[in-house]
Amino acid sequence: MATSKNKKNLVGIPEPSLRRLPLYLSYIKNSDFIERKFISATHIAKDLNLDPTQVTKDIAYMDIIGKTRVGYDVNELIETLEDFLGYRNTNKAFLIGAGNLGTALMKYGGFEKSGLKIIAAFDNDPQIIGKEIENIKIMPVEKFANLVSRMHISVGILTVPAAVAQEYADLMISCGIKAIWNFAPLPLKTNDETIIENTSIYSNLAVLLKKLNP
Amino acid sequence: MATSKNKKNLVGIPEPSLRRLPLYLSYIKNSDFIERKFISATHIAKDLNLDPTQVTKDIAYMDIIGKTRVGYDVNELIETLEDFLGYRNTNKAFLIGAGNLGTALMKYGGFEKSGLKIIAAFDNDPQIIGKEIENIKIMPVEKFANLVSRMHISVGILTVPAAVAQEYADLMISCGIKAIWNFAPLPLKTNDETIIENTSIYSNLAVLLKKLNP
DNA sequence: TTTTAATAAAGAATTATTTCTTTAATTAAA
DNA sequence: TTTAATTAAAGAAATAATTCTTTATTAAAA
Numbered sequence: 428m429a430t431s432k433n434k435k436n437l438v439g440i441p442e443p444s445l446r447r448l449p450l451y452l453s454y455i456k457n458s459d460f461i462e463r464k465f466i467s468a469t470h471i472a473k474d475l476n477l478d479p480t481q482v483t484k485d486i487a488y489m490d491i492i493g494k495t496r497v498g499y500d501v502n503e504l505i506e507t508l509e510d511f512l513g514y515r516n517t518n519k520a521f522l523i524g525a526g527n528l529g530t531a532l533m534k535y536g537g538f539e540k541s542g543l544k545i546i547a548a549f550d551n552d553p554q555i556i557g558k559e560i561e562n563i564k565i566m567p568v569e570k571f572a573n574l575v576s577r578m579h580i581s582v583g584i585l586t587v588p589a590a591v592a593q594e595y596a597d598l599m600i601s602c603g604i605k606a607i608w609n610f611a612p613l614p615l616k617t618n619d620e621t622i623i624e625n626t627s628i629y630s631n632l633a634v635l636l637k638k639l640n641p
Numbered sequence: 642m643a644t645s646k647n648k649k650n651l652v653g654i655p656e657p658s659l660r661r662l663p664l665y666l667s668y669i670k671n672s673d674f675i676e677r678k679f680i681s682a683t684h685i686a687k688d689l690n691l692d693p694t695q696v697t698k699d700i701a702y703m704d705i706i707g708k709t710r711v712g713y714d715v716n717e718l719i720e721t722l723e724d725f726l727g728y729r730n731t732n733k734a735f736l737i738g739a740g741n742l743g744t745a746l747m748k749y750g751g752f753e754k755s756g757l758k759i760i761a762a763f764d765n766d767p768q769i770i771g772k773e774i775e776n777i778k779i780m781p782v783e784k785f786a787n788l789v790s791r792m793h794i795s796v797g798i799l800t801v802p803a804a805v806a807q808e809y810a811d812l813m814i815s816c817g818i819k820a821i822w823n824f825a826p827l828p829l830k831t832n833d834e835t836i837i838e839n840t841s842i843y844s845n846l847a848v849l850l851k852k853l854n855p
Numbered sequence: 856t857t858t859t860a861a862t863a864a865a866g867a868a869t870t871a872t873t874t875c876t877t878t879a880a881t882t883a884a885a
Numbered sequence: 886t887t888t889a890a891t892t893a894a895a896g897a898a899a900t901a902a903t904t905c906t907t908t909a910t911t912a913a914a915a
Contacts, residue, residue, distance in 0.1 A: 438855055441872065445851055449843035453827045457803050467892065475828050478874060483893060495880040496892050513850045531745040537826070541843060542850050581853060589671050606853045608845070612751070613667045614689045624849035626842065629663035629755060631822070635838035636727045636756050637659055639795065639820045641652055655902065681862065692904060697863060709910040710862050 440488040447485050450475065452508040460501055467498030513542040519580045520608075523595045524587035525550040525558075525565045528610055532586065533560045543582060547574065568595075575602040582606050589613040654702040661699050664689065666722040674715055681712030727756040733794045734822075737809045738801035739764040739772075739779045742824055746800065747774045757796060761788065782812075789816040796820050803827040 451471055458474070460466040468486060472479040486499065491507040493499045509515060520538075522529055525548045532538075533545055549568045550556060558565050566574075574580070583599035585592060585607055592611035599607055599621075606622035609615055612629050665685055672688070674680040682700060686693040700713065705721040707713045723729060734752075736743055739762045746752075747759055763782045764770060772779050780788075788794070797813040799806060799821055806825035813821055813835075820836035823829055826843050 440851075442848060443872070445847055446841075446844040449826070449847050450828045450839070450841060453803060453843070457807075457827050469892070474830050476831070476833075479892090480875075480894095481873065484873090487894070493893050494882095495894085496882050496890080498892070512847050513854055516850075516854060518850060518853060527745040527748040531741040534741045538846065541846060543846060582849070589667060593671075606849050608849055612663070613671050614664045616688050617690065619690075622849065622852045624845050624852075625664070626845045627660075627664060628840065629667070630660040631838050631840045632752065632755060632757060633659055633663050633726050634656060635796070635820050635822055635836065636730070636732060637654075638836045638838075639732065640727055640730060657902070683862070693862090694864095694904065695902090698903090701864075707863050708912095709864085710860080710912050712862070 444485040444488055447477075447482075448489075448508055448512060451482070451485070452505065452512070455501065455505060455508075463501060465494070465498040466501050466504065468493070470498070514540060516542045518543050518582050519546050519578065520544065520582035520584050521546060521571065521575060521580045521604075522548040522563075522584040522586060523550070523568060523571065523599070524548075524585065525552075525555055525560070526586065526588075529584075529586035530560055532584065532610075533563050536561055545584065546578060546580065568598075571598060572602045575599075575604060580604065582608060584608045584610070585615075586610045658699040658702055661691075661696075662703075662722055662726060665696070665699070666719065666726070669715065669719060669722075677715060679708070679712040680715050680718065682707070684712070728754060730756045732757050732796050733760050733792065734758065734796035734798050735760060735785065735789060735794050735818075736762040736777075736798040736800060737764070737782065737785065737813070738762075738799065739766075739769055739774070740800065740802075743798075743800035744774055746798065746824075747777050750775055759798065760792065760794065782809075785812060786816045789813075789818060794818065796822060798822045798824070799829075800824045 454471060454475060455461060455466060460470070468482040469479045472482045489507050489511045491499060491503060520543055522533065522545055529548060533548060538545065545563055548560070548563050548565045549571050550565055551568050555565055556567050581604065583604040585595060585599070587595050589611050592609065592613050593615060596607055596609070596615045596617070600618065604621070606624065607615065609623060609625045612627055614625055615623055617623055668685060668689060669675060669680060674684070682696040683693045686696045700707070703721050703725045705713060705717060734757055736746065736759055743762060747762060752759065759777055762774070762777050762779045763785050764779055765782050769779055770781050795818065797818040799809055799813070801809050803825050806823065806827050807829060810821055810823065810829045810831070814832065818835070820838070821829065823837060823839045826841055828839055829837055831837055
């Protein structure tokens with residue numbers, strides 16, 4: 428089989444490695460190393476319960492070289508990670524579904540420093556339409572299509588109940604949204620052009636419970 | 642190197658397969674197949690953009706056999722998935738950090754059908770201590786330790802800011818919590834006995850943005 | 856009844872990822 | 886100065902996961 432699939436394979440870095448990079452970044456920023464000049468892969472690995480070679484290889488996918496016997500320059504490593512992860516870009520996002528989870532994401536506010544800016548939110552509940560959360564206006568979904576093209580929005584954040592997730596995913600795709608961040612506990616049917624990232628909390632729960640009750 | 646790591650390797654099923662099982666379950670429940678008698682791996686794979694053999698193999702890790710030319714009995718497959726994923730068990734959880742995300746998780750309420758019951762929540766903000774969210778009481782963190790042992794709580798849900806995540810993780814571990822579901826955007830340092838499941842939203846964001854801006 | 860098509864299942868092959876091994880560099884200690 | 890220890894990096898080996906191939910089955914169509 429040809430299996431183009433929806434993989435949209437990352438060029439240059441394996442997905443498992445890419446997933447670990449943000450962990451290294453937040454680890455460094457929250458550790459004592461933030462105040463020192465150098466940090467070694469060995470130290471990161473030890474604290475994060477990973478293999479040192481794995482950490483070294485992950486970091487080697489980026490444009491930075493470490494010093495033998497010393498490690499990486501902390502500031503340089505942070506910069507390299509932020510660059511590589513696109514934290515200095517701004518990708519504009521619309522969010523559909525301003526319920527509990529959607530609201531939590533808007534209030535959280537950490538994404539703006541990470542390359543993603545939520546420009547507006549959409550819902551069909553008259554109770555919440557018109558409200559504003561952290562300067563993000565909540566508008567009726569009817570306005571979504573028009574605004575996406577006018578404002579050059581590339582990312583759609585989907586935080587609606589499972590039952591209507593596909594419907595709104597289809598709306599996003601038909602409007603030309605390039606990438607959908609799906610928080611609905613349901614995988615989406617898509618064409619092959621649209622990038623889908625499923626953040627399925629139930630997959631995480633499944634792993635946790637299986638380890639707890641093998 | 643011995644590398645015991647914190648892997649707590651799943652016996653019987655590879656982690657990637659385990660992560661896909663909840664997706665199959667929610668897909669089936671939300672698809673038209675819920676009203677039919679049989680569903681084939683081919684159909685699941687097609688809609689989810691996966692390889693049919695992969696779906697077949699994933700399902701084969703559980704105790705169910707499919708019928709050639711027909712597929713799996715829908716009800717039997719749902720039951721098998723729910724059993725395998727432990728949806729019929731009840732694991733009791735305490736949550737620390739009743740902020741936006743913690744509140745969203747409590748309000749969401751879908752976990753109870755999935756094997757995890759949030760019994761109580763803890764915070765150190767006097768403003769929210771004493772409140773109740775979906776019948777879950779919010780108590781001062783000082784009471785955490787005592788209640789964990791008295792109530793035989795096995796799971797800790799950690800929804801606090803990164804800066805204090807390690808501190809509360811240590812508290813959970815010292816109280817005998819068996820598994821920590823960590824939503825803080827920071828990997829935790831742990832001993833090797835405690836099960837940690839990191840739900841790092843930034844890893845998902847990283848993959849999405851790298852595909853969008855390769 | 857016979858043929859065709861759809862499918863699960865088992866196993867082989869391939870590919871991806873992790874882990875191990877070796878090397879060279881270099882800082883710090885003796 | 887010399888030695889020992891620590892580390893990044895490169896490459897080899899091992900392991901894990903996915904994809905491909907074949908086979909047997911069986912429902913539906915001819």
